[in-house]
Amino acid sequence: xxxxxxxxxxxGSHPELITFVRNKEMTWQDFYEIYDLYGTSESAWKKxxxxxxxxxxxxxxxDLTGLLKGVNLDSIQNHVNNAQKxxxxxxxxxxxxxxxLPKIERPITKFYGD
Numbered sequence: 577x578x579x580x581x582x583x584x585x586x587x588g589s590h591p592e593l594i595t596f597v598r599n600k601e602m603t604w605q606d607f608y609e610i611y612d613l614y615g616t617s618e619s620a621w622k623k624x625x626x627x628x629x630x631x632x633x634x635x636x637x638x639d640l641t642g643l644l645k646g647v648n649l650d651s652i653q654n655h656v657n658n659a660q661k662x663x664x665x666x667x668x669x670x671x672x673x674x675x676x677l678p679k680i681e682r683p684i685t686k687f688y689g690d
Contacts, residue, residue: 583611590625 577585587593587607596602602624614620 579612583608586611586616590621592626593624596624 593602593607597604597607607624610620618625
């Protein structure tokens with residue numbers, strides 16, 4: 577991949593650079609020169625990319641929506657049902673009822689170990 581294609585990929589992964597061009601604070605040529613000199617060095621792009629806290633609410637909501645789109649609710653419900661069945665089986669196996677315990681009649685005069 578040539579330098580120009582790498583720069584396009586970099587801009588594609590950082591759409592916040594577009595706002596600087598639209599506001600006429602920077603040009604694409606200016607950004608390309610920074611990319612040509614420093615590459616993807618964070619220190620060179622810190623001023624333009626900012627940090628995660630400065631992202632817009634729309635971008636965060638978009639990320640969250642994209643994350644939720646990949647969730648299969650039927651699969652989650654199936655796993656929850658299977659876990660509930662396993663818990664019920666374990667509860668039934670560990671339940672102590674008087675009928676389940678063996679009843680041994682011992683004479684009063686016999687002690688444990690006699």
